[in-house]
Each structure stands twice: as structure tokens, then as C-alpha cells.
Amino acid sequence: MKGHFNRPAPARNFGLFDYQDYLAKQGLFWQFQVDELELIDQGTQLLPLPSQIRLHILNRIKLDYPGHWLSLHQKLMWNQDSEIYQAWRPGLAQLGILHFFAISGYHIYFIQSRLKSLFYRMGAPKILIDTCIFFFILFYAFLIGWPFGVQRILALMLFKLLKNSFNLPFTNLDGLSVITIVQLIFNPNILFNLSFVLSYFMTIILMLYQPVAKQKKRPFQVQFELSLLCLLFSWPLMVQMNFSFNPMQLITVLSVSFLFDRVIMPLMMGTSLILLFLPSLSPLLTSLDHLLASQIMLGSWDDLLNWSQIWTGTMELTSFLLLYLFAFLAMFFLTRSKKALATMMVLIYFIIFWLVPICxxxxxxxxxxxxxxxxxxxxxxxxxxxxxxxxxxxxxxxxxxxxxxxxxxxxxxxxxxxxxxxxxxxxxxxxxxxxxxxxxxxxxxxxxxxxxxxxxxxxxxxxxxxxxxxxxxxxxxxxxxxxxxxxxxxxxxxxxxxxxxxxxxxxxxxxxxxxxxxxxxxxxxxxxxxxxxxxxxxxxxxxxxxxxxxxxxxxxxxxxxxxxxxxxxxxxxxxxxxxxxxxxxxxxxxxxxxxxxxxxxxxxxxxxxxxxxxxxxxxxxxxxxxxxxxxxxxxx
Missing domain, CATH: 3.60.15.10 (Ribonuclease Z/Hydroxyacylglutathione hydrolase-like)
Structure with missing residues (x-):
């Protein structure tokens, strides 16, 4: 490998991401620009055995034709990027559903719940089920490159195993706190990583909402309220990153969250099973490619989303904190007065996104x-x-x-x-x-x-x-x-x-x-x-x-x-x-x-x-x- 070192570029305009500052907070002050790369050996025999297994499995999920569906599948299920996914990325971000199509703790929870349901039907004891699922998720995390959300889920699963085995008097929030502190001790710079911050917020919301969810009799209501809370907590960060707010995202996020568990995720898991164990059936995936290639999912929303887009610019700190204060208040009002919550939401968002910019x-x-x-x-x-x-x-x-x-x-x-x-x-x-x-x-x-x-x-x-x-x-x-x-x-x-x-x-x-x-x-x-x-x-x-x-x-x-x-x-x-x-x-x-x-x-x-x-x-x-x-x- 031949190349040269240079300094990362700083932000040169107001409100934009400062890559130099981001790297400096992680103790990185130089970057290496590769000018020439010489391949010595194309074989895998030089790799350690676990890496050979990982490479073999990841190669199984690739086809000669990339396709739209397969590109989304590779990113969501296997954390593998592609040019087609990058082309989809702006549209998914505009719809506010980008997080659904990138591996996170939410997806691991889904896989975990489906595996539990399968094992319970087989009559396996709980401790065996939890142990088997833990090692399965551990191996899966190794395959997909240890994303932050998956690391946290694995740590929480291990915490629950120890808590149940030794009857420890700790809550899940206690476990999350300990895990987060340990992560920050070993790598304090992850505090500046957006994936870590969002993942942490979403986990807290899930834990705080669980007691409320158990009292609800309608699953759709639970999913609606949970999706709303996740959106309220993620919006301030996304607005600050993208300089825009789109109220139509409320509809798209709630719609996709309803379909995600019922349609999208099962189809994604089915795709993985076909590619890994039944590759002869892979031509069936072309029908899903044709559906996405027609841009039915994104094209029909373009005009409406562009019309409802509100360009906010860089938010003031007070506006940013006010949005998070409202998000925490929403958790309180959601179980008490939905009318008060709706009124407060319209008022606060009107002030921040319509009134403040013209003042x-x-x-x-x-x-x-x-x-x-x-x-x-x-x-x-x-x-x-x-x-x-x-x-x-x-x-x-x-x-x-x-x-x-x-x-x-x-x-x-x-x-x-x-x-x-x-x-x-x-x-x-x-x-x-x-x-x-x-x-x-x-x-x-x-x-x-x-x-x-x-x-x-x-x-x-x-x-x-x-x-x-x-x-x-x-x-x-x-x-x-x-x-x-x-x-x-x-x-x-x-x-x-x-x-x-x-x-x-x-x-x-x-x-x-x-x-x-x-x-x-x-x-x-x-x-x-x-x-x-x-x-x-x-x-x-x-x-x-x-x-x-x-x-x-x-x-x-x-x-x-x-x-x-x-x-x-x-x-x-x-x-x-x-x-x-x-x-x-x-x-x-x-x-x-x-x-x-x-x-x-x-x-x-x-x-x-x-x-x-x-x-x-x-x-x-x-x-x-x-x-x-x-x-x-x-x-x-």
C-alpha cells in the first residue's frame, strides 16, 4: 500500500459537520490517503478461521445481480453497504425511515423474539433458550461487524442471564447504566457518535415504556405510541443534522413501523434463509426487485414531502433543548391526556419551526x-x-x-x-x-x-x-x-x-x-x-x-x-x-x-x-x- 498522510478538513461553513473536530475528539489528527494498493494474495488461507467463516457466509448472501431488494436486505440484515443502497439513502432519510433499514438493537429484538417463540413451541426450558439465543446473537454480531446497538443488546442479554441465574436485585435500567458506563470508560469518544446516542435513547424509551405496554390490550396502540416516542426523541438530532423538519414523517414512520414487523422484517429474514440454504429459489427475489425498481415506495411521496419540508437551518441551543423537554413530557402525557399532548406538540413545533425563524x-x-x-x-x-x-x-x-x-x-x-x-x-x-x-x-x-x-x-x-x-x-x-x-x-x-x-x-x-x-x-x-x-x-x-x-x-x-x-x-x-x-x-x-x-x-x-x-x-x-x-x- 502506498499513499500519504494529510490533515482532515475542518468545517469551513456555519452549522456543517466538522470532520476534523470529530476525529480529534477520538485522538485522531491525521488520515492516510491511499494512492496505490497492491494485492498480494486473493486467497483466504492467510485469514484466521473465524474470519474465513465470516467471509464464506457473507459471500453466500451475494448474487451476481445486486438488485434493489437485495441491496436493502444486505444493509438491514448483514450491515453490508452498496451503491444501490446509497442511492436509496436520501429518499429513506427524507421519509424519516432510514433507521428502519440499518441494523440496530430494534432488529435484534425482533430476531430474538422470533427465536424465543420458536424455542418455546419446542418446549425448551427458559434458561436453555436464553443461553442459546445469546450465543446465536453473539455469532450474528460477529458476522455483521459489532454495531453499537448490537453490542448493547448483547451486554443486556448477558446481564439478564446473570441476574436470573443468581437472583440479583437489579433492574434492566441498572444494567443499561452499568453497560453504558463501561462503554464510556473503554471508549469515551463514542459519546460523540450519533449511532450510539440514538441507540441509547431508544433503549431507555423501550425500558420506560414496557410497564405501560403491558397494560395495553391493543398491540397496534402500543406500536403507535412507541413509534411516536422514538420519533420525538430522534427528531431534534435529525433536524440539527439535516437542517429540516417534515411533519409528514409522522405519517410515514407510523405507517412503516406498522408494516415493518408484519411484512418487511419477515420478508428480509426469509430472503436471508433463501440465500443461505435455498439458493435455487433466489430467482423469486426478482419480483421484489421489480417492485422497488418501480419506485412505488418512494416516488409517490416525493411531491408531498417536498411541499411539506420546512428548512430550519441550524437550531439554537434553546430550541434544541425545548424539543427534548417536550419529548420527556410526552412520555408523561401519553398515558394521561392525549389531547393535551397533541395540543402541546402543535404549539411547540409551531413556535420552533415556524415562528422562531421569522423572528x-x-x-x-x-x-x-x-x-x-x-x-x-x-x-x-x-x-x-x-x-x-x-x-x-x-x-x-x-x-x-x-x-x-x-x-x-x-x-x-x-x-x-x-x-x-x-x-x-x-x-x-x-x-x-x-x-x-x-x-x-x-x-x-x-x-x-x-x-x-x-x-x-x-x-x-x-x-x-x-x-x-x-x-x-x-x-x-x-x-x-x-x-x-x-x-x-x-x-x-x-x-x-x-x-x-x-x-x-x-x-x-x-x-x-x-x-x-x-x-x-x-x-x-x-x-x-x-x-x-x-x-x-x-x-x-x-x-x-x-x-x-x-x-x-x-x-x-x-x-x-x-x-x-x-x-x-x-x-x-x-x-x-x-x-x-x-x-x-x-x-x-x-x-x-x-x-x-x-x-x-x-x-x-x-x-x-x-x-x-x-x-x-x-x-x-x-x-x-x-x-x-x-x-x-x-x-x-
Whole structure:
């Protein structure tokens, strides 16, 4: 194996998962990137006997054709991932039923109960049944790679065996507490593992609800209440991870939970038995594949789920804790007053997911870190409007695909950053000019988030990039595209102005694309902000002559802080108090250039650079203040 070590990437935008911090909490500070792998021996004789047995059994459940049903089966029953399962994953997550199709303690409970029922019918003594099931689950856990939920179930089974054998005066909650403490002693970092936290919560709910369940005479009522409680306890974490809440998940989760024990899990177990012991019957599984391939299960829900999706952004800590407080209260009210529970649920969820987002009484500007590129999000007070200036973007690094835009860059960087800010639709999008580092993510963005108005220059409209846009225009969720001719000034509303400077399009100037940049002035309550695109030094003087009435005390420097922009003339004219620089960390252009930084320092203008700080956000309250994602390390 050949490769190299590198540092894990930190979070560079607000609210996103910080992989570097996650690994650091586990004592991991470097990762090994494999560049070349050489296979010495394809045989299994070098493996220890248990591993050979495991490999043999796992190979038995694989078929030449993967199929949709088999891919879900391999993940749910055997913890084996696949490309088809990864394709299903977003849809399952949107439905809120992803946890049903990943091995957990819930599935082990199901297998355990079915085995117990079988052994009891055979007349076996209880202690023998419990012992046999324990060793069976132990072997099964070895086959599927020891997931957290399965580890906990095994420990609880062993605890119950010891408790019953020696008549120990402990409850199941006592056992769970001891097991959790032991796990944390040996590996305290699992506290930061979402699977462990959710698994722990679900087990507590099951244990606390068991006495109530024994009093219920209707199994469906028990399953309904238990599913509701599990959903209430898992929702806050899932909302915080996905930046969205969908009330329709209540219906989908309750529906699938009803079918899961009765239909899905028995079929999954039957599939395993066929693959292991009756492989000649495996062609029967193709009918299940055809059912799933038709997307009956997911396709019919798409429109309804998209309509009911509420994009929350990153929740405040108080909202997060309030949701968990309600989840605990629900356990109390569920057995006493279901009307009070329903009323409380509607009220709390309405306040957190509908009322709180519109109660932000200030404008805010976020310079999104899209690497070496530009993307700025403006959100007005009371959540009235959301504007985006440029989208960022980049070309693929693959030499064989030279000149091809990386269409996944938006899904990895821009769209998650916007979702974390609570953006569900964009009122206006300004594409300053057609350079890929400013517009490359436009198509993917337009296919994902609805955009009311798009503003482009005449030069951008005639560019080769916009030829690509025309080819996919029918797939874009865009209401209208507005073209600004050179020399025009558009007053969009009382806060936003867009200008296109006079420009001779017949000139064959290498900087013509940069000089065609649309300019944008945003007037907030306490500050005014100017976005310059990639305007060159020469065109900055044209800006001062053509728009002498414009003033701004915050400027985003042109061309990522390049020495070809941000002239002394411009800085002297506007005299900004603060400058933003949008540049990639350790970019090979050397942006921002030292000449520009010296100009800023000479005029005592403070500046903030995304290449060093990650995303930057200006909060337009009295006096104004700025926050950044983090202070990133510089490389020597």
C-alpha cells in the first residue's frame, strides 16, 4: 500500500459537520490517503478461521445481480453497504425511515423474539433458550461487524442471564447504566457518535415504556405510541443534522413501523434463509426487485414531502433543548391526556419551526466559503428575503475531463451551507460574470432550490457557460432570468441596487469577462455593502465616474484580493471600515496578494479573509458585529 498522510478538513461553513473536530475528539489528527494498493494474495488461507467463516457466509448472501431488494436486505440484515443502497439513502432519510433499514438493537429484538417463540413451541426450558439465543446473537454480531446497538443488546442479554441465574436485585435500567458506563470508560469518544446516542435513547424509551405496554390490550396502540416516542426523541438530532423538519414523517414512520414487523422484517429474514440454504429459489427475489425498481415506495411521496419540508437551518441551543423537554413530557402525557399532548406538540413545533425563524430582527450577510470562488448570501430582517450573489464553482481535476465543471461541488459545499442558514428559496440571484469560480454551481443550485429572479449581464448571457444553462433550462426551478445591458442601473427594492457598467463588448480584452461584472449595493439599517465581482483596476475608476452617488462602508474586494483590483483610488473614494476577501485556503494564485493587503493596512482598513477564517458573517445590529467559522491554520 502506498499513499500519504494529510490533515482532515475542518468545517469551513456555519452549522456543517466538522470532520476534523470529530476525529480529534477520538485522538485522531491525521488520515492516510491511499494512492496505490497492491494485492498480494486473493486467497483466504492467510485469514484466521473465524474470519474465513465470516467471509464464506457473507459471500453466500451475494448474487451476481445486486438488485434493489437485495441491496436493502444486505444493509438491514448483514450491515453490508452498496451503491444501490446509497442511492436509496436520501429518499429513506427524507421519509424519516432510514433507521428502519440499518441494523440496530430494534432488529435484534425482533430476531430474538422470533427465536424465543420458536424455542418455546419446542418446549425448551427458559434458561436453555436464553443461553442459546445469546450465543446465536453473539455469532450474528460477529458476522455483521459489532454495531453499537448490537453490542448493547448483547451486554443486556448477558446481564439478564446473570441476574436470573443468581437472583440479583437489579433492574434492566441498572444494567443499561452499568453497560453504558463501561462503554464510556473503554471508549469515551463514542459519546460523540450519533449511532450510539440514538441507540441509547431508544433503549431507555423501550425500558420506560414496557410497564405501560403491558397494560395495553391493543398491540397496534402500543406500536403507535412507541413509534411516536422514538420519533420525538430522534427528531431534534435529525433536524440539527439535516437542517429540516417534515411533519409528514409522522405519517410515514407510523405507517412503516406498522408494516415493518408484519411484512418487511419477515420478508428480509426469509430472503436471508433463501440465500443461505435455498439458493435455487433466489430467482423469486426478482419480483421484489421489480417492485422497488418501480419506485412505488418512494416516488409517490416525493411531491408531498417536498411541499411539506420546512428548512430550519441550524437550531439554537434553546430550541434544541425545548424539543427534548417536550419529548420527556410526552412520555408523561401519553398515558394521561392525549389531547393535551397533541395540543402541546402543535404549539411547540409551531413556535420552533415556524415562528422562531421569522423572528430574526436584523439583516445578515454571509460570505460562504466555496474555496477559490465567490458566493455571498444576504438575508433580510424577519426572514423576508434571501439573495445570493454568485454561486462559486470549480472544474474537475481529472485530466481526462479537462474543462468540465464539477457538478457535485454545489451538493458538497454551497447547498449544505445554504441549508444550514435556513434557506428554502432564493428571491434573487445575481451572477456577476461567467467565470466558473463565480457561476459553476448555478445549474446544480437551480435544480435544487427554487429561485424567483436571476440577474445576469449581457456578456454572461452570450457566454459559452450560458449555452450549457440553456440545454438544461427545463430542469431549473427558476421563475425569470433578467438581462442587464451595459450602462444600466436597476433599483430592485429599497435595499438593493444592481449596476452594469458601460462596456465595449467588441474589445478583445482578456479581462473582458471580469470587467463585465455586475455590481451590487445593499443598503442595510446600520451599514451599506458593495460587491465588486472581479472588476479590474481600470474599471474601478469607471465605477466612480458612472456611479458617484454610491457609498459603502463595507466592501467585498474584487477578484479575491488580486493586485489587479482594489486600487488606492477605489479605497480612497469609498473609505470602507471593513473589507471582506473571498479566497480559497492556500490557493495557487496567492490571493489575496500582498500589494492589496498593504493598501488596506496603509488606510487602516480592517479585513477578513475566508481562506484563513472560513465563512464570515456580518450581523447588522446597532454597531454591527462579525463572526467567523474558525481560525484556520496557515501552512508554511
Amino acid at each position: 430574526r430582527a436584523y439583516d445578515r450577510l454571509t460570505i460562504i466559503d466555496v474555496g477559490q470562488g465567490d458566493a455571498l448570501c444576504y438575508q433580510s430582517a424577519w426572514n423576508q428575503e434571501t439573495w445570493l450573489i454568485d454561486t462559486g464553482g470549480r472544474y474537475l481535476f481529472d485530466p481526462e475531463k479537462k474543462g468540465k465543471i464539477d457538478n457535485q461541488h454545489a451538493n458538497r459545499v454551497l447547498i449544505p451551507a445554504l441549508r444550514a442558514l435556513g434557506v428554502k428559496q432564493i428571491n434573487g440571484l445575481i451572477l456577476t460574470h461567467p467565470d466558473i469560480d463565480h457561476v459553476g454551481n448555478f445549474i446544480a443550485l437551480g435544480q435544487t432550490i427554487p429561485i424567483d429572479q436571476v440577474y445576469i449581464s449581457e456578456y454572461t448571457f452570450q457566454s459559452s457557460f450560458f449555452d450549457q444553462v440553456r440545454q438544461v433550462q427545463n430542469t431549473l426551478k427558476i421563475n425569470k432570468i433578467n438581462i442587464l445591458v451595459p450602462g444600466s442601473l436597476l433599483q430592485v427594492n429599497d435595499k438593493i441596487q444592481i449596476a452594469s457598467l458601460s462596456l465595449d463588448l467588441s474589445l478583445k480584452d482578456p479581462d473582458l469577462s471580469n470587467d463585465s461584472s455586475l455590481l451590487c449595493l445593499i443598503q442595510m439599517k446600520y451599514a451599506s455593502f458593495l460587491n465588486l465581482g472581479d472588476l479590474s483596476l481600470a474599471r474601478e475608476s469607471a465605477l466612480i465616474k458612472q456611479l458617484p452617488q454610491w457609498s459603502a462602508n463595507i466592501i467585498k474586494l474584487g477578484h479575491h484580493g488580486s493586485k489587479t483590483s482594489s486600487s488606492e483610488l477605489l479605497l480612497n473614494h469609498f473609505r470602507p471600515e471593513l473589507a471582506f476577501i473571498s479566497a480559497g485556503a492556500n490557493n495557487h494564485y496567492g490571493h489575496p496578494h500582498i500589494e492589496v493587503l498593504e493598501r488596506l493596512q496603509a488606510q487602516q482598513i480592517s479585513y477578513l479573509n475566508t481562506g484563513y477564517l472560513g465563512a464570515i458573517q456580518y450581523i447588522d445590529e446597532d454597531g454591527g458585529w462579525v463572526r467567523q467559522v474558525q481560525h484556520l491554520e496557515k501552512k508554511d
